[in-house]
Amino acid sequence: MGSGAVVIAYAFLIYTVLMALFCVFVGSRTSWRMGWLMSLPVVFAPWGLALMDFATH
Helix, strand or coil: CCHHHHHHHHHHHHHHHHHHHHHHHHHHHCCHHHHHHHHHHHHHHHHHHHHHHHHHC
16 A cells, blocks of 8 residues: 555545534434434545445456
8 A cells, every 4th residue: 555545544534524513513403313314424434435445456
């Protein structure tokens, strides 16, 4: 892995933290179920796509 993987991992880390905070905000305004329902695909979908990309190349 080159330095590009480090940049991508850092960007995903920042994205994950920001989306987690956003989902906590939504959960506090609605219900904890809505926060979890929204957070799972929003936070983990990009990680799944990246892992699938790394697995196929």
